Amino acid sequence: MRIGELASLTGVSTRLLRYYEEQGLLRPARTTAGYREYGEEDTVRVWQIRSLLAAGLTTRVIGELLPCATGPVPVLEACPDLLATLRGELAELDARIDDLTGNRVALSHYIATAHGTDAEHAA
Structure with a gap:
């Protein structure tokens, strides 16, 4: 074809x-x-x-x-090496997830801080 x-x-x-x-x-x-x-x-x-x-x-x-x-x-x-390759990929994925989780925490903190600032100005 x-x-x-x-x-x-x-x-x-x-x-x-x-x-x-x-x-x-x-x-x-x-x-x-x-x-x-x-x-x-x-x-x-x-x-x-x-x-x-x-x-x-x-x-x-x-x-x-x-x-x-x-x-x-x-x-x-x-x-040969199949499991090692897959485990390596899984470890890299876990590391990216950890990085993204840290990014999420930081962004949530900035949102909470900005929200608190907005609330202070509204009062």
Whole structure:
């Protein structure tokens, strides 16, 4: 199938499919005329990529995990370094959550302070 057909089947734009190819996540065959030719397995691969992106993983990490992926959801089979990679990503996510929580506390403090100032001026 051509790129437009894959885009229709997966709901992913042709531009994004080309980006996935640039990142090494998709590897379509080429016709003698140079057109991209995708197989049914590429439909599943796109769904896998979308699911892994939705989990907050980067395309670099997804590239490492795709050889371990089966099925459209995907299920990750045991591969070398798979757990270490996922644990590292989870640790980074936890650190970002901690940073955002600190940001939220600080912003809440500023709002409370500004609210107190507004109340003083209103009295």
